[in-house]
Amino acid sequence: MKGSEKGININAVTTWVRRQPPKMKLILGLVAAVAALVFLSLIVEDHDNLFVAAEAVHALGISVLIYKLIKEKTCAGLSLKSQELTAIFLAVRLYCSFVMEYDIHTLLDSATLVTTLWVIYMMRFKLKSSYMKDKDNFALYYVVIPCVLLSLAVHPSTTHNIVNRICWAFCVYLEAVSVLPQLRVMQNTKIVEPFTAHYVFALGVARFLTCAHWILQMLDTRGRLLTALGYGLWPSMVLLSELIQTFILADFCYYYVKSVVGGQLVLRLPSGVV
Template identity: 65%
Template sequence: VFVFVLYVFIFSLCTGLSLRSQGLTALFLAVRLFCSVFMEADIHTMLDFASLVSTLWVIYMMWFKLKATYVKELDNMPLYYLLIPSVVLALIVKPYTHYGFMSEFLWAFCSYLEAVSVLPQLRLMQNAKMIEPFTSHYVFALGIARFLACAHWIIRVIETRGAYLYIAGSGYFWFPVAFLAEMVQTFILADFCYYYVKSFMAGQLVMRMPV
């Protein structure tokens, strides 16, 4: 998010950026921040707040100041494909806490939505076929971050011999499904990372997406 802020601020461009993906990011950050204030209120709360403010600024710039450089025709992934499944899954599988149903539902919803929030960005790049270096660097960095987060989950599961998936009081299916959501997000970005590395090794500054 902060990389996007730097890009928009320095170059005054939003070419190659998905407004829909930024909107989903703002939504899950806002929901997670709301839950975090009541459930955790730690350093992660401050980081979520800073990320949300930065994302909202990027959205404002894309929608008003830099609208001429935003390619709306390529950013065409229907959001209900992502929102409706996230809501339904959050109603079915959510953590069990003493904070009540709404907090449990919202926490699950933002976790599932985060897993698929990058899809509109990938769809835009797929439509554009040609990806600017800055955008490709950002998405690759996001992929590496998700890979490390997924690796952290796997290590914790191995260290606890599977017990980490069934933490008492968190719902029998919650951690396995949350872990699956983390895996889904990782695999969504894995394909892009493959083509990024392939283009980088070939010395291509502008990345080409497969048809």
């Protein structure tokens, strides 16, 4: 009885939120984000650990994806183009790490790149019969070309080689929008099976944790983090990219949580969600 009452209360809240005008939804989203940031700042002593946590959640999402491909032997609902964009920005980021700031994150990115390349291989060759190519119709030049142009115009002002600085900016910008083809696939199908939903939700959580890491670190250093990144527009663009990554997936994550709480295994997205 209590479970059914809980479900009714959650449905009432979600129905009320859904009926609100766009401006009110934006305000509610910002309030929820600020509350989450305050919560993280209180329970996580070293805010640098949030970045490690983000990478761990991302790895968990990829593990779910690998399980889907191996056990279910299907890649239906997945975007090959998103995986290719992910491989591109990871490869560029690895190059920058090797020539600019080699650290533990380089090893983590290497593992992520290897698994992403494996996913691409499975989708292109082993499971290509289940690949929904007609649904994966997002034109990559819509994101790649703007990212290239933006990286040429706005990049770090460090003492590194200009090519390396442009590459660094490119991978930051491309990562922010790499999930767009996956969202297009889900927009076209309107129904998202569990493993794909888990994977995309993990991306959303990972990107929120990364965004929280930057914001809290900026507050901890009283803005000195921005000057450490350089001068000009670059520090602001880094933070903007992190925010874009988070808000791109915010709507999907809302419906994912609603679906899980409601006990639904398959996520059905309303029109215009992604």
